[in-house]
Amino acid sequence: MLTTRQVDAYHALTVVAPGIVERFRPGHFVGVAVGGPHTSMLTRRAFSIHDVKPDYGGTVEFVFAVNGPGTAWLAGRRARDTLDLVGPLGRPFPLPRDPVNCVMVGGEYGSAMLFAVADALQRRGCRVDFVLGAASADRVFGAMRARRMGETTTLTTEDGSLGMRGRVTDVLPGVIADVRADAVYACGPMEMLRGVTDVAVEFDIPVQVAVEERMACGIGVCMTCVLPVIGDDGVTRMVRSCVEGPVFRGERVRFDDVGTIPFDALGAPGGGSRNVG
Amino acid sequence: MLTTRQVDAYHALTVVAPGIVERFRPGHFVGVAVGGPHTSMLTRRAFSIHDVKPDYGGTVEFVFAVNGPGTAWLAGRRARDTLDLVGPLGRPFPLPRDPVNCVMVGGEYGSAMLFAVADALQRRGCRVDFVLGAASADRVFGAMRARRMGETTTLTTEDGSLGMRGRVTDVLPGVIADVRADAVYACGPMEMLRGVTDVAVEFDIPVQVAVEERMACGIGVCMTCVLPVIGDDGVTRMVRSCVEGPVFRGERVRFDDVGTIPFDALGAPGGGSRNVG
Amino acid sequence: MSVDMRTYLGHVELANPVVTAAGCAGSGAELAQFFDLGRIGALTTRSITMAPRAGRPTPRMAETPSGLLNAVGLQGPGVDAFLARELPWLAQRNIRTVVSIGGGTVAEYTALARRLNDAPGVAAVEVNLSCPNIEDRGRVFARDGAASAEVIASVRAVMRYDVPVVAKLSPDTADIVTVARACVDGGADALSMINNPLGMSIDTETMLPSLAAGTGGLSGPAVRPLAVRCVWQVRAALPTVPIIGMGGVLTGRDAFEFILAGACAVAVGTALFHDPYACLRVLRELEELVAARGYTRLADVIGLAHRPPGATTRHRTDFEESPL
Amino acid sequence: MSVDMRTYLGHVELANPVVTAAGCAGSGAELAQFFDLGRIGALTTRSITMAPRAGRPTPRMAETPSGLLNAVGLQGPGVDAFLARELPWLAQRNIRTVVSIGGGTVAEYTALARRLNDAPGVAAVEVNLSCPNIEDRGRVFARDGAASAEVIASVRAVMRYDVPVVAKLSPDTADIVTVARACVDGGADALSMINNPLGMSIDTETMLPSLAAGTGGLSGPAVRPLAVRCVWQVRAALPTVPIIGMGGVLTGRDAFEFILAGACAVAVGTALFHDPYACLRVLRELEELVAARGYTRLADVIGLAHRPPGATTRHRTDFEESPL
Ligand SMILES: Cc1cc2nc3c(=O)[nH]c(=O)nc-3n(C[C@H](O)[C@H](O)[C@H](O)COP(=O)(O)OP(=O)(O)OC[C@H]3O[C@@H](n4cnc5c(N)ncnc54)[C@H](O)[C@@H]3O)c2cc1C
Ligand SMILES: Cc1cc2nc3c(=O)[nH]c(=O)nc-3n(C[C@H](O)[C@H](O)[C@H](O)COP(=O)(O)OP(=O)(O)OC[C@H]3O[C@@H](n4cnc5c(N)ncnc54)[C@H](O)[C@@H]3O)c2cc1C
Ligand SMILES: Cc1cc2nc3c(=O)[nH]c(=O)nc-3n(C[C@H](O)[C@H](O)[C@H](O)COP(=O)(O)O)c2cc1C
Numbered sequence A, B: 001m002l003t004t005r006q007v008d009a010y011h012a013l014t015v016v017a018p019g020i021v022e023r024f025r026p027g028h029f030v031g032v033a034v035g036g037p038h039t040s041m042l043t044r045r046a047f048s049i050h051d052v053k054p055d056y057g058g059t060v061e062f063v064f065a066v067n068g069p070g071t072a073w074l075a076g077r078r079a080r081d082t083l084d085l086v087g088p089l090g091r092p093f094p095l096p097r098d099p100v101n102c103v104m105v106g107g108e109y110g111s112a113m114l115f116a117v118a119d120a121l122q123r124r125g126c127r128v129d130f131v132l133g134a135a136s137a138d139r140v141f142g143a144m145r146a147r148r149m150g151e152t153t154t155l156t157t158e159d160g161s162l163g164m165r166g167r168v169t170d171v172l173p174g175v176i177a178d179v180r181a182d183a184v185y186a187c188g189p190m191e192m193l194r195g196v197t198d199v200a201v202e203f204d205i206p207v208q209v210a211v212e213e214r215m216a217c218g219i220g221v222c223m224t225c226v227l228p229v230i231g232d233d234g235v236t237r238m239v240r241s242c243v244e245g246p247v248f249r250g251e252r253v254r255f256d257d258v259g260t261i262p263f264d265a266l267g268a269p270g271g272g273s274r275n276v277g
Numbered sequence C, D: 001m002s003v004d005m006r007t008y009l010g011h012v013e014l015a016n017p018v019v020t021a022a023g024c025a026g027s028g029a030e031l032a033q034f035f036d037l038g039r040i041g042a043l044t045t046r047s048i049t050m051a052p053r054a055g056r057p058t059p060r061m062a063e064t065p066s067g068l069l070n071a072v073g074l075q076g077p078g079v080d081a082f083l084a085r086e087l088p089w090l091a092q093r094n095i096r097t098v099v100s101i102g103g104g105t106v107a108e109y110t111a112l113a114r115r116l117n118d119a120p121g122v123a124a125v126e127v128n129l130s131c132p133n134i135e136d137r138g139r140v141f142a143r144d145g146a147a148s149a150e151v152i153a154s155v156r157a158v159m160r161y162d163v164p165v166v167a168k169l170s171p172d173t174a175d176i177v178t179v180a181r182a183c184v185d186g187g188a189d190a191l192s193m194i195n196n197p198l199g200m201s202i203d204t205e206t207m208l209p210s211l212a213a214g215t216g217g218l219s220g221p222a223v224r225p226l227a228v229r230c231v232w233q234v235r236a237a238l239p240t241v242p243i244i245g246m247g248g249v250l251t252g253r254d255a256f257e258f259i260l261a262g263a264c265a266v267a268v269g270t271a272l273f274h275d276p277y278a279c280l281r282v283l284r285e286l287e288e289l290v291a292a293r294g295y296t297r298l299a300d301v302i303g304l305a306h307r308p309p310g311a312t313t314r315h316r317t318d319f320e321e322s323p324l
């Protein structure tokens, strides 16, 4: 590991990981082992890649909030400690071929992964505008960077401590209309993604969301990270957010049914059989 | 924690622990938590106290060999890390009232605890001689200090890389005879303690041994650290080495029967009942 | 905000729900050097047997990931010495004492219960059913509802009416609810779970079992998910029976897990080996957690995790306190 | 010194004893991105069911101390899609495949076995007995010897003679040996253990179960002592029956523990979630440990911990190698 820094409510860790940088595309995440040798914490923690840099053969930066014992342990790491990463994982954001207008919507630490996307979009000649929100000012991540990169940047906080009081979905329709957006990219809490998707659907523009589900493996083998997504054939399947996501077309995700098995999903229980395995 | 140092095959950790120093008497040990928060290692590791100093309100030093995951973790600690200690634990060495001649016999890291005993003995006017042994030169602990403190110091190694080739029990009879020893104090592997006891019994002088048994608690509540010891009433009981020991009169310990329940021990199985608990 | 932590094992009131687990608190005197035993809900003794027992050979313990294997084999002084020395010591200090008993036959359990009947200072009797039944090829009583119920019924029959009989169950059975129900039908006033499931580890250096006894009981946080599940299942099936939950409680959070699953008291065992003060720390942490969620009585959170997911939790602060 | 790591499930030879655990290796294609699946002993599929299954709602996983709770609910594409896509993919690559099957009735297991009969590339069939028996109030087959044996006998009866039938057992039973013996009497060629014991955890923030399904299966190092004990007990009772050991294997040392207890093959499950390369690492570490102890054949260390404590271990290097 290289450096650690604290950004408002968040911690940022930069790790030398050339193998990951080589294959990185915006939207990827990493699986980070926590707790050190002989830890009682078995599963890797998933973090979106915030930034990659060419230094030291290639470094990866991720940003996180302390949430439980694993992230608390990570927050205690010091410069020059080593960290065990697997990645890059997940399906990255699809990028448009044409130079279109894109709105980047980020909630809480979800903003962190959007800058690499915005960068790639700008290199393709896209216009990029930001809408970032959080509960309070110290939880809005990347406002400065957004202001530097975006044509416009709109901030919201629920307590009004920064930008507009409210949620990103309160201001998003205005931004989409103002900038004549062609597409929306969003990352943040599920509730926000649902709202953002609704707005985009209303404007009839495509929306790409990066979702967050509890993951035990991150590589597609454990089947714990599923959510109901409608396929090209119109059939809802419980798909793995780690390998078939975390990026999905927003309107394909059945946000209302997350945490359930919709009755019309492929293989939904009919006979009522129930299994341990 | 204050400082760490490496002494030949051993690591030594010095920890600020005024509460332990206050009550310390030679022969005491400490229970050290290993692995940090959320470790999978539940039990404390037992280490004899090598030294206490008045610095910083009171420091405790213990010496250890890397043996498994817990000691490996300890060996990785750095200056200014903190350590979680419970102590002082165990029954210390009884000291003679009169200024008698004492031979201190130490095997491997077992020597470490003897210097505090020797110090206390010397302050009572006792003559102290050392016999220290180990498999090889780098595993003999405290030879220099023994040379400084003891009237004589005899070293043995099994590979002959330091002192006499052989075991402490090979040279002990000679030393006892030479110095007209009145008592023996010993700490080291069980096999050595058995041999030392045999020698002392032959010379008909008292021998105090500090034993080592696997301990889950160190405070007398788990009953895992027992060994067969003959009581004043002549009855063998399975006694706890953590609170009734680790120091015992050598001739009371049934070394040949360690790891068994002697048929004549109090409560030895007769009816053949067997329990999980 | 302080929380009313009182709880009940049948008619016996405990000042708070934190007790020691059987066999993990020595005779009491060892822990008393670290804290005042009067401040915990109760002390549970090791399982007392009729005759003195030397227990199993060493090594008796091995560490496993987040767990501990032990094969102590109920080493203890026997009931006579217990009644002569250990129980009076506890009684003199007004330490609420749950006496655990273990036997190899129904008759032995019954005889033990009889011996305890006149002894002062027995708050409850916990029947350790994880003992091998000598009359049934050493099959552990707790495996099986009928064998467990027979022991409980006999103990209940001889025990004074005002001393609750607690059946201590093991997860090593096909269906914990069946065994629990059999025990309650047999007269158990309360249930305690879980005793150690049987485990084993092998020393890959010597290429032999780590424990002299081969197998041993597994305790510690590793078994907590099994224990919480057992408490949950039994609470769902028998909602009115008091349950003492145990297995891997290290913190107040862990204790709270058992309370939410339906336990009215929580025992601390292996944690004492690491932290002699564990009981008081767990109690303090538990009280803080309950208070932080807006409750003023422990009784109001017992089994709360059984409410349907959508249901709102009733915060007792919303109501007038009724005098109990 | 290289070690002959070959091992046998009945008449089926595996190049080495390290296999993946059912339900922990996806369809194979996911892991194939990390290493060549042809280098492990075998890949075990998730439990295949007749119909496609969407599984259980999320959250499906929760971490516990040194363990993992999961309630996936056998999500999978159903046997038709499995035979049409997943099995051929594996067969084309010559990956030794153990197909796990799960059902709610004896008839369903039997129908699955029939479907697998003509499929090429089935090295063995593993019968996941930890499924609820719809015809017996949802009681899990594996709890009970008779129910397990009935499933095994039916599967054995329809399955091609040269495909071994492996019965996968659960520790959630009163006596694993009784169930194991019943399965062998019913025709099982090998046994595999352990499937996940049932566990639970409660989220003390929401004060509700962590898993949407309430309870879930516990895996990882926390259960290893239970698993080693099961393997040990079954090996002692049925020394000639091949056993696939599993439960919490993270390293070669852990795998060696199972081999010494009597397993002839070892499955890696939860460890794959942490380290996609775990199988090859475990294999390498295991080979090194066996070699370091002076053995040249894995076969010579299987069950070695059952020798009496005093007995000297026979190092195969002391003997002339006999051509196998
Ligand atoms: C694709 C993806 C990208 C993510 N990116 C970020 C990021 O950039 N910054 C950030 O702060 N967080 C991110 N998260 C959430 C992050 O993984 C969790 O905060 C973290 O795992 C919590 O670990 P813990 O030990 O602190 O908490 P605990 O609650 O103790 O974790 C216990 C278990 O639950 C899992 N878990 C708990 N919360 C979550 C969650 N929200 N999502 C997934 N698994 C969870 C953990 O992985 C672990 O296995 C991301 C999650 C996913 C799935
Ligand atoms: C009273 C006493 C004093 C000791 N003093 C010292 C000392 O001064 N220096 C030193 O190097 N070692 C000493 N030991 C031994 C030391 O406790 C073990 O080396 C250490 O516990 C090994 O831990 P581990 O995690 O490295 O090994 P592991 O083998 O992984 O330990 C696993 C478990 O077994 C126990 N254990 C393993 N070996 C021993 C052992 N030999 N004695 C007791 N418990 C053991 C551990 O405590 C732990 O619970 C002493 C032991 C006792 C009982
Ligand atoms: C060393 C040790 C000794 C035990 N002795 C007994 C006993 O005598 N009687 C009994 O019913 N349970 C006994 N148990 C089981 C505990 O009371 C408790 O049920 C179990 O260990 C789970 O709790 P824990 O994980 O907090 O230790 C013992 C456990 C340990 C670790």
Ligand SMILES: Cc1cc2nc3c(=O)[nH]c(=O)nc-3n(C[C@H](O)[C@H](O)[C@H](O)COP(=O)(O)O)c2cc1C
Pocket: A222, A223, A277, D021, D022, D023, D024, D045, D046, D047, D068, D070, D072, D074, D100, D128, D168, D194, D195, D196, D217, D218, D219, D220, D221, D223, D246, D247, D248, D249, D267, D268, D269, D270, D271
């Ligand atoms: C996420 C997950 C899914 C599983 N699915 C199955 C399954 O489909 N069929 C089965 O027999 N066992 C299943 N198991 C059990 C494993 O095959 C294995 O028996 C158990 O997890 C113990 O091994 P481990 O600790 O190495 O994971 C599953 C386990 C996990 C963790």
Ligand code: FES
Pocket: A214, A215, A216, A217, A218, A219, A220, A221, A222, A223, A224, A225, A226, A240, A241, A242, A243
């Ligand atoms: S996290 Fe394991 S399949 Fe997605």
Ligand code: FES
Pocket: B214, B215, B216, B217, B218, B219, B220, B221, B222, B223, B224, B225, B226, B240, B241, B242, B243
């Ligand atoms: S180590 Fe627990 S009683 Fe001695």
